[in-house]
Amino acid sequence: CEDCGKSLIGECRLHGPLIRAKDRVIPSRARLTLPHYLTLRVLELRAGNQQILGVFAKKVIQKRTQFGPYVGQLSTELTHYDESRLVLQVLKDGGKYFLDTPNEDCGNWMMFVRLARNQEEQTLVAYQHCGEVYFTTVKPIEPHTELKVWYAADYAKFMEASAVFIKEESDICPLPPVAKEPVDPWICSSCRSTFATFALLESHQCIHKDRV
Secondary structure, three states, rough: OOOOOOOOOEEEEOOOOOOOOOOOOOOHHHHHHOOOOOEEEEEEEHHHEEEEEEEOOOOOOOOOOOEEOOEEEOOOOOOOOOOOOOEEEEEEEEEEEEEEEHHHHOHHHHHHHOOOOOOOOEEEEEEEEOEEEEEEEEEOOOOOOOOOEEOOOOHHHHHOOOOEEEEEOOOOEEOOOOOOOOOOOEOOOOOOOOEEHHHHHHHHHHHHHHHH
């Protein structure tokens, strides 16, 4: 304590605690890359103060506006899984890699874009070009509208999003053909959760294996 000239363990009983000054909170890399005409909104607050975010337009965004490329870490295994976001993969040097974003400091704002549950709410299409993933608007986006994405047709095949079979234990059961809208044909045999693509189911099952 500089006032009484003593070296103490803990607070000085005579002069009290120090006034603590906190560092300024710096936005993550992903948040800093957000274009000025887009904004992040907190849609839900879960346990542990976990925020579920969505990307919204602040002004009209024209059809055929391209965003990207998507920034993430190339990984042979998906280490971060979020059922509200698309699982993305790319071909690099003959290999197939996940575009993983375990935290906001290794990705860009596109990691916050949620997947579209149907064609009506879809505003973006995801596709691969020259080893990178881009999002492009499929219709004009009005202010206060959330940006939501789904796979382009060719990219859906690459991601195995149009497969019509599920594997349940040792049996393979056929399902009705998948509609053009994202549906939930993939079912986890452990917890019965449903997923829109085989890639999502596969990454979910990896989480089960890690827990075991």
